[in-house]
Amino acid sequence: xxxxxxxxxxxxAQDMAILRTKTHWSLLIILFILVFTAPLYWSNYxxxxxxxxxxxxxxxxxxxxxxxxxGQLSFGHVGxxxxxxxxxxxxxxxxxxxxxxxxxxxxxxxxxxxxxxGIPSLRIKGFYLVIATIAAQFIIIWVINHLExxxxxxxxxxxxxxxxxxxxxxxxxxxxxxxxxAVLCTFLAKNLARIKVGRAFVAIRDNDLAAKVMGINLxxxxxxxxFIGCFWAGIAGSLLAHWMGSISPANFTFMESLLxxxxxxxxxxxxxxxxxxxxIFIRLSQQGMMxxxxxxxxxxxxxxxxSAGGITLMLFGLIIVLFLILxxxxxxxxxxxxxxxxxLWPFSY
Amino acid sequence: xxxxxxxxxxxxxxxxxxxxxxxxxxLIWKSSGVANLALGGLVLIFSWFTYGMTVQVGLPYWIALxxxxxxxxxxxxxxxxxxxxxxxxxxxxxLFIVTLGIFYFLEGLAVFIWxxxxxxxxxxxxxxxxxxxxxxxxxxxxxxxxxxxxxFGLLTLYFRYHKMGIAMRATADDQFAVQACGIPVTRIFxxxxxxxxxxxxxxxxxxxxxxxxxxxxxxxxxxxxSVVILGGLNSFLGCIVAGPIIxxxxxxxxxxxxPLFWEGLEDIIPLIIIIIVLFIKPxxxxxxxxxxxx
Numbered sequence: 183x184x185x186x187x188x189x190x191x192x193x194x195a196q197d198m199a200i201l202r203t204k205t206h207w208s209l210l211i212i213l214f215i216l217v218f219t220a221p222l223y224w225s226n227y228x229x230x231x232x233x234x235x236x237x238x239x240x241x242x243x244x245x246x247x248x249x250x251x252x253g254q255l256s257f258g259h260v261g262x263x264x265x266x267x268x269x270x271x272x273x274x275x276x277x278x279x280x281x282x283x284x285x286x287x288x289x290x291x292x293x294x295x296x297x298x299x300g301i302p303s304l305r306i307k308g309f310y311l312v313i314a315t316i317a318a319q320f321i322i323i324w325v326i327n328h329l330e331x332x333x334x335x336x337x338x339x340x341x342x343x344x345x346x347x348x349x350x351x352x353x354x355x356x357x358x359x360x361x362x363x364a365v366l367c368t369f370l371a372k373n374l375a376r377i378k379v380g381r382a383f384v385a386i387r388d389n390d391l392a393a394k395v396m397g398i399n400l401x402x403x404x405x406x407x408x409f410i411g412c413f414w415a416g417i418a419g420s421l422l423a424h425w426m427g428s429i430s431p432a433n434f435t436f437m438e439s440l441l442x443x444x445x446x447x448x449x450x451x452x453x454x455x456x457x458x459x460x461x462i463f464i465r466l467s468q469q470g471m472m473x474x475x476x477x478x479x480x481x482x483x484x485x486x487x488x489s490a491g492g493i494t495l496m497l498f499g500l501i502i503v504l505f506l507i508l509x510x511x512x513x514x515x516x517x518x519x520x521x522x523x524x525x526l527w528p529f530s531y
Numbered sequence: 532x533x534x535x536x537x538x539x540x541x542x543x544x545x546x547x548x549x550x551x552x553x554x555x556x557x558l559i560w561k562s563s564g565v566a567n568l569a570l571g572g573l574v575l576i577f578s579w580f581t582y583g584m585t586v587q588v589g590l591p592y593w594i595a596l597x598x599x600x601x602x603x604x605x606x607x608x609x610x611x612x613x614x615x616x617x618x619x620x621x622x623x624x625x626l627f628i629v630t631l632g633i634f635y636f637l638e639g640l641a642v643f644i645w646x647x648x649x650x651x652x653x654x655x656x657x658x659x660x661x662x663x664x665x666x667x668x669x670x671x672x673x674x675x676x677x678x679x680x681x682x683f684g685l686l687t688l689y690f691r692y693h694k695m696g697i698a699m700r701a702t703a704d705d706q707f708a709v710q711a712c713g714i715p716v717t718r719i720f721x722x723x724x725x726x727x728x729x730x731x732x733x734x735x736x737x738x739x740x741x742x743x744x745x746x747x748x749x750x751x752x753x754x755x756x757s758v759v760i761l762g763g764l765n766s767f768l769g770c771i772v773a774g775p776i777i778x779x780x781x782x783x784x785x786x787x788x789x790p791l792f793w794e795g796l797e798d799i800i801p802l803i804i805i806i807i808v809l810f811i812k813p814x815x816x817x818x819x820x821x822x823x824x825x
Contacts, residue, residue, distance in 0.1 A: 255627065302806075306813045308623055309566040309764065313756050314809050317802040320753070324799045437638075440631050447628050489646050495639025502632030506625050507617045 186525065200372060217361060221354035229353040235465045236360040237421050242445050242457035243371045244414025249443070250451035251375060252407035253387030254303050255312050258319030259442045262299075262412040264434035265322060266292040266419025268332050271340040271429055276331070281343045281424065288420035289413040295322070296412025303404045307390070319439055327431045337430025340423045356425055363421065367414060372454040374410070383407055384452070437495075444502045450512025459513040464498070471497070537666040538782045544672040545741065546778020547679035551734035552755035553762065553770040554686070555727040561703040561765050562723035565615060568630040570731065571752020572637030577603055577732035578739040578748055579645045585653050592655055599732050607728030611721040619717075638749065649745040656740070671740040678737060682730065683771055690767075699723060703765070750798075754781075757801035761808050763818020772816060777801050 186205070191197040201207050221229060245259045256262075266288035273284040299318040303311055326332045343350045343359060350356050374380050382403050385393035394400050423429050441464065449460025475490040509516060552574060559567045567573075580602055584595040614629050656670035690696040702709045702719045710716055738751060758777050762769025785797025814820045 249624070253624070255624065302809045302813070306809055309560075309627070310760070310809060310813055312566065312568070312627060313760055313805055316753060316756070317805045320802050321799055321806075437635075440635065443628060443631065444635075451624070486646050489643045492639045492641070492643025492646065495642060496636050497639070499632045499634070499636025499639055502635065503614050503629055506621075506629045506632065507614070510621065510625055
């Protein structure tokens with residue numbers, strides 16, 4: 183599917199290759215060159231936008247594994263990101279642990295918290311699981327708000343990330359760190375979906391009883407999905423903490439959790455490309471709204487101060503509803519349709 | 532002892548309002564199997580609409596309240612017709628997320644029109660409190676409990692005796708059989724959304740009389756999820772039993788445990804109850820366990 187005319191697979195290795203043709207390879211290499219030389223010609227502002235997008239992509243990939251592949255709804259993803267962010271911040275800031283250890287520890291702790299929140303998933307699903315994860319999010323944020331170690335509602339200042347004496351203080355250096363991890367996470371997510379574990383996840387998503395009958399042990403696989411999804415959230419949280427420089431519970435709101443779900447739905451559930459497209463779409467439209475807000479406020483002086491924040495929320499609500507009604511398979515599906523149309527052009531089929 | 536009575540009465544009456552919001556959820560879940568996550572947003576928008584009508588436009592309550600009901604009916608119809616109906620027979624995830632989109636939209640609308648955070652509705656009840664035994668209770672609490680109970684009674688009667696109510700129960704039981712009997716299922720869905728919105732509007736007005744109008748009403752919506760989880764997703768009786776339990780736990784726990792533990796404990800007591808219930812009795816006190824077939 184989707185391969186150019188005349189490309190045939192003769193071995194399993196060819197059949198399974200992600201990058202099948204020379205064009206694939208060259209396009210990917212061009213993309214990498216473009217991305218990794220970006221700090222040379224992008225301003226600091228756009229680099230910070232790209233950093234935020236990179237971090238969000240990592241977290242959204244995790245949520246996509248949990249919700250898109252395994253079908254376990256998580257409405258508390260930002261709670262797990264917060265766990266990762268605070269783990270890394272406390273370990274590096276208070277205990278002086280090296281950044282890379284903090285990064286891995288953030289993933290592991292967030293994964294473990296996710297594992298605990300995922301335990302109810304064996305007995306419950308659908309709406310019940312939604313409520314359990316909402317409760318998890320609120321409890322996590324509440325605990326962070328009340329612990330001495332995490333600085334309460336005032337938050338913590340986080341030192342810059344440093345790898346072996348190299349302090350990553352500029353946007354550009356953090357850009358490289360975040361992009362390398364984002365590429366790694368994307369590669370792992372893509373492959374995870376193709377091995378036994380990924381297939382088991384998809385089977386559980388489509389019908390968990392049928393999956394059980396076929397011999398998939400539900401409990402470990404569901405917990406594994408929670409662990410992997412939240413591990414990724416923790417990694418993203420750690421990067422977020424070091425990138426922002428200071429964190430407080432106000433950074434990790436419930437609405438942000440809902441936005442993550444919106445991102446993967448808009449991008450396309452259960453695809454590797456989907457979260458990337460969805461995240462870029464949402465984060466760029468947030469930037470666009472930030473540009474437009476002063477214009478709107480100037481154009482309609484009759485509006486009470488602060489109204490423009492409402493427009494953003496309304497717009498996202500509308501986008502999510504319209505996507506579900508008009509394009510339930512997301513931007514990734516649109517992209518596939520475009521590729522097929524391009525391959526066949528100028529013929530319709 | 533005086534404290535205990537005080538906490539109990541406020542707890543039960545706030546719990547009755549939570550139960551009412553929970554009822555709004557159960558109405559939709561029972562008839563169409565959609566989990567309405569936009570509940571907090573609905574309560575929010577109706578409370579602010581009441582505020583707009585009474586404070587900003589300056590209408591007296593006897594005109595404003597019918598207007599709120601009409602607005603609620605319209606919102607319910609619009610949501611069902613334009614957001615939910617195109618998604619009939621879609622996977623459950625889409626249904627969750629579409630209500631989420633509605634939640635976003637409603638919250639945005641509230642922030643857009645009423646961007647300031649907190650305000651109060653003009654008082655409708657006389658300011659002097661009731662004295663029950665040693666407890667002193669402000670009037671809105673008592674009236675909230677009374678209105679909730681009356682509404683429960685009316686809805687129970689409606690579902691037992693009215694033709695449309697019976698049809699709605701039948702739809703909840705078996706959609707295909709109902710369609711075969713010639714009952715328009717889409718109209719049932721739309722009616723149940725309109726009903727749910729009216730119930731949410733009344734609950735919103737009651738809770739605003741107690742605690743003022745604010746954007747924190749979203750969290751009241753989340754608390755009412757704990758009511759439906761505890762009571763069982765498809766049980767009216769569960770709602771009315773679980774509502775006061777949650778209200779009591781929140782008030783008693785907040786009152787007695789706060790000095791022992793951290794401050795603000797009452798905010799997460801309902802959530803802890805949710806987790807415990809989900810571990811022990813996932814289908815709630817009165818909910819039916821679903822037997823699944825492949």
